[in-house]
Structure formats: structure tokens, C-alpha cells
């Protein structure tokens with residue numbers, strides 16, 4: 090399926106990439122998915138589709154061809170979403186199990202957050218329902234070594250942070266994936282943190298083992314609301330003096346605000 094993404098960046102130093110792009114170092118580690126479905130009628134449902142059967146979620150919808158009507162339903166919180174992929178029989182059609190790969194929803198706008206000094210943020214011109222897909226967090230997929238170097242440089246220069254770490258466990262094995270949207274990315278790079286967010290980041294797998302970060306609404310969102318998600322869990326008690334110097338004051342304005350932006354201690 091082609092991804093429809095008509096958004097662009099206003100800053101010419103940032104390249105618009107609708108999808109994640111791996112560095113050469115990461116590219117060498119990519120493994121294509123080996124699971125695919127044989128749903129020849131392009132009607133993928135839990136009782137017939139191998140992808141949905143191994144997925145921790147499924148999509149409910151009122152109209153299969155109206156992606157904005159899709160809502161994610163969680164069935165197993167320990168598993169990611171497995172969308173149908175390029176090896177599936179249903180490859181060129183909307184089958185009911187393709188959503189994130191089709192691109193962001195319409196009506197999203199990027200603008201300066203007037204009420205606080207968070208820089209730009211993503212707002213919606215259309216209401217969004219709980220469970221609706223918003224957009225992917227696209228960027229460069231970089232190695233842990235590269236993430237460490239970039240994070241330290243950014244912190245030193247007091248630059249905004251666009252490096253996201255995904256921590257996954259497969260049995261005892263821990264795999265970390267780092268996505269940096271500093272220079273390459275889509276509209277997802279502008280979504281700010283909130284301690285009381287209206288969206289949640291979910292892990293999706295499509296054509297290979299690289300996790301795709303997909304933002305979904307976790308409550309109904311009104312027209313003109315700013316979109317947000319929780320960047321992580323902060324544990325202030327464990328912060329050293331050095332860590333505190335890297336902390337950014339959180340300006341989410343929620344009653345439950347923890348005071349500082351969560352940052353990933355794994356990349357400090």
C-alpha cells in the first residue's frame with residue numbers, strides 16, 4: 090500500500106521523510122518479516138488472518154475503506170501490532186489490518202505553542218476519537234553508539250531532543266531501537282510531551298523487525314486541541330547532579346505535571 094502523506098516541513102534544513110530511514114550501520118541488521126497471511130479475499134479478520142492472530146491489537150472500523158474510522162483495540166498489551174505486509178496475499182488492498190502504513194490522518198497542523206515556550210506543536214483542525222490513528226514518529230533509525238554521541242552533543246548545545254529510544258524484551262533478550270527525527274522525519278517530530286496526554290505511542294511491525302512508532306488518541310480530542318503523549322517515566326529520586334543539568338522544565342501545564350520532561354537515562 091502506498092503511504093499518503095501530504096505534510097511538509099517549513100524549515101528547509103529538515104528533510105520530510107514519511108517513513109523511518111535506517112543508517113547504513115542499522116540497515117545491515119534489518120530482517121524482513123517471515124510471517125504473512127493468505128487472506129486472498131483481502132478481508133483480514135481475527136479468524137482467518139495470520140498477522141492479526143499474532144498481533145496484540147486489531148482495528149475496528151465502520152467502513153474498511155475509511156481509514157479515519159479505524160480504532161485500535163488492545164487484546165494483549167505484551168505484543169505489538171502486526172499489520173499485514175508486502176508479503177501478504179492482501180498486499181495491494183485495504184484489508185482491515187493496514188492503517189499505520191497508509192500515512193497520517195488529515196487535519197493536523199504544526200504551529201508555535203502560544204501559551205508556553207515549548208516551541209512548535211501539533212494541533213488538530215478536526216476532532217479525533219479515542220483509538221483513532223494520528224501519525225507515525227518517523228526519523229533516522231540509528232545505532233545505540235550513534236544515539237549516545239548525538240544525544241550528548243544535543244544536550245551540550247541545549248538543542249531540542251528528537252531521539253526516541255524503544256526498549257523491547259524478547260524473553261531475556263533486550264533490543265533497543267533509536268529513532269532520531271532531528272534532521273529527517275515527518276509531522277510526528279513536532280508532537281510535544283504532556284504529563285496528562287491525549288495520545289499514546291504504540292509499537293507496530295510491518296515489513297521487517299524495525300519497530301514503527303505509531304501515535305493513537307487515548308481519549309476524544311476536540312478541534313484545535315494540541316496533541317501530546319508521555320515521553321517516558323521520570324524517576325526524580327535517581328537523578329544525579331549531572332542528570333539534573335540535562336533536565337528540561339516541563340511546560341505541559343497539567344495538574345499532574347511532574348515538573349521536568351522525562352528523558353531517557355539509557356542514552357545519557
Ligand SMILES: C[S@@+](CC[C@H](N)C(=O)[O-])C[C@H]1O[C@@H](n2cnc3c(N)ncnc32)[C@H](O)[C@@H]1O
Pocket residue numbers: 206207208209210248249250251278279280281282283337338339340341350
Ligand atoms: C520532539 S520535540 C517536540 C517538538 C518541538 N516542540 C519543536 O518545536 O520542534 C521535543 C522537544 O520539544 C520541547 N518540549 C516538548 N514537550 C515539552 C514540554 N511539555 N515542556 C517543555 N518543552 C517541551 C523540548 O525542548 C523537547 O526536547
